[in-house]
Amino acid sequence: LKPQKVGVASFGIDTTAASNKDFAEFVEATGYKTESENFDWSFVLDLQTTEEAKEENLQSIKEAPHWLAVPGASWKVPDGKGSDIENIPHHPAVHLSWNDALAYCKWRGMRLPTETEWEYAARGGHEKKKYPWGDTPATEAGEGRLKKWKMNVWQGDFPIKNTKEDGYLSTAPVNSYEPNNYGLYNTIGNVWEWTATKDIIQQGNYILRGGSYLDSIDGSYNHPATMSTRMSNSPDSASSNTGVRCAMDIKGDGTEKDKKKKKRKGYHYVETEEQKRAKRREKLKNLDQDMLSKIAEEGGIEALQEFLGDAATVATPEMLKKKQQELKEMKENYAREEL
DSSP: OOOOOOOOOOEEEOSSOOBHHHHHHHHHHHOOOOHHHHHTEEEEEGGGSOHHHHTSOOEEETTEEEEEEEETOBTTBTTSTTOOSTTOTTSBOOSOOHHHHHHHHHHTTOBOOOHHHHHHHHHTTOTTOSBTTBSSOSEESOSGGGSEESSOOOOSSTTTOOOOTTSOSSOOOTTOSOOOTTSOOOSSSSSEEEEEEEOSSSTTOEEEESOOTTOBSSSSSSOBOSTTOEEEEOTTOOBTTEEOOOEEEOOSOOOHHHHHHHTOOSEEEOOOHHHHHHHHHHHHHTOOHHHHHHHHHHHHHHHHHHHHGGGOOOOSHHHHHHHHHHHHHHHHHHHHHHO
């Protein structure tokens, strides 16, 4: 797909993916069971699957034999029988499906980010750059463990050996490595993160972003771990490298007084009044009176209000007529401003 220029309204997003500790609190409060638990199996990388789990007759994917269908694997038994999360409370919760991710975010009074929101926040202000820190290499000077890695991806001969130069065989704590300019950690590598955006090609699937610890810097195996990395999967799919980062709607003027009053955590993007006016101006450029009348005739006042969004609020035929005149004058004013 060609790059698209899109706008984004004010929103907030977690600085980290949900950790095992976070997800455990959700489960304890609600009694929720993930789809992996209900199915009683999930996909785990062969190399990280416990020996105890391998004693069972495990099935694998023909096209990807390194993925094993491990009975009992779930967010609290991430590597199969004999594993647990007791010593990794701050690692990301994995084996989460889209449905699981949505349920968790809703419990927190939040939601899944759209793909556009996710990318805006994940880039940390570095538009058109390869990584969330810019275009510089993913490692700093040094050899072997003396290298300083900036993300958690695979090193070595995939899928049989991971040299762990970044410090981890599989997942890393959710606040590992340096955050981006917006304070977000691990926006590439570590775990794939679900979004609310549907895949327009593979209908029924949802988009995941960020890549995971199974991906490579250059794309020589699996996905290249860059800001443009994306894939999709069905909403009931999960594996040992899928997690979630929640988002929320933000209302307010974005001033320091407003931010202090709200006491919000995480990164918050607040659309300025000028940005809102610019979006309305762009929408008004393409409006004409015939279009407005047609929308009102076919769908009524509600349809026109939905179409105009922030550009107008209408409630009666008289107000509609007045609003049409105002819009016409606004368009003329914007046209004069641009001359």
